[in-house]
Amino acid sequence: GESVGLHLPTLSVQEGDNSIINCAYSNSASDYFIWYKQESGKGPQFIIDIRSNMDKRQGQRVTVLLNKTVKHLSLQIAATQPGDSAVYFCAAFYNKLIFGAGTRLAVHP
Amino acid sequence: EAQVTQNPRYLITVTGKKLTVTCSQNMNHEYMSWYRQDPGLGLRQIYYSMNVEVTDKGDVPEGYKVSRKEKRNFPLILESPSPNQTSLYFCASSFRGHLTTGENIQYFGAGTRLSVL
Numbered sequence: 150g151e152s153v154g155l156h157l158p159t160l161s162v163q164e165g166d167n168s169i170i171n172c173a174y175s176n177s178a179s180d181y182f183i184w185y186k187q188e189s190g191k192g193p194q195f196i197i198d199i200r201s202n203m204d205k206r207q208g209q210r211v212t213v214l215l216n217k218t219v220k221h222l223s224l225q226i227a228a229t230q231p232g233d234s235a236v237y238f239c240a241a242f243y244n245k246l247i248f249g250a251g252t253r254l255a256v257h258p
Numbered sequence: 259e260a261q262v263t264q265n266p267r268y269l270i271t272v273t274g275k276k277l278t279v280t281c282s283q284n285m286n287h288e289y290m291s292w293y294r295q296d297p298g299l300g301l302r303q304i305y306y307s308m309n310v311e312v313t314d315k316g317d318v319p320e321g322y323k324v325s326r327k328e329k330r331n332f333p334l335i336l337e338s339p340s341p342n343q344t345s346l347y348f349c350a351s352s353f354r355g356h357l358t359t360g361e362n363i364q365y366f367g368a369g370t371r372l373s374v375l
Binding site for chain 1: 262293298299300301302303306316348350362363364365366367368369
């Protein structure tokens with residue numbers, strides 16, 4: 150069946166560094182992708198999305214890269230701040246959204 | 259404020275005692291969905307609704323029921339809860355549920371942590 154997985158369950162970074170969170174999906178027909186952020190005690194919040202006809206999309210301090218050849222997408226966070234500490238999910242859409250298990254990002258001062 | 263509201267936030271119950279978790283959205287979204295979140299497994303869809311009176315099973319529907327009598331409300335019903343339904347539950351809504359555009363972005367409630375003893 151379809152699956153979405155993240156490469157690392159946890160990622161520790163120093164405040165001010167850039168963070169890269171990776172995600173792989175199994176269905177090559179997936180044509181829309183979303184990154185969510187989930188802070189402790191809260192529901193997932195939309196960060197950024199990208200359609201399959203794009204390779205890159207930028208938001209405020211975040212960039213999503215999509216490599217359809219290897220079915221991989223990444224979320225890059227520039228100048229990571231303590232407030233970025235959370236669990237990050239990617240989701241791939243083909244008929245419905247399939248969510249990955251999440252990567253916990255820990256930001257250290 | 260645009261939001262998805264779930265109640266209760268926390269619930270402890272016993273095996274077999276029927277319960278309902280309510281979900282309401284104020285964004286006039288057509289699509290609503292229930293997920294459960296378990297460690298290491300990500301979000302798994304229980305049921306979804308494309309519109310009023312239209313509901314369908316997700317990936318893990320056993321032991322759950324839903325209804326969609328009004329556009330804004332989508333309650334999750336556990337007729338006879340069992341310990342394996344102990345989990346963190348999320349309700350979500352989006353403008354649409356089947357398009358590869360921003361209309362498919364799902365907005366989530368704050369979650370309901372359920373413990374079944």
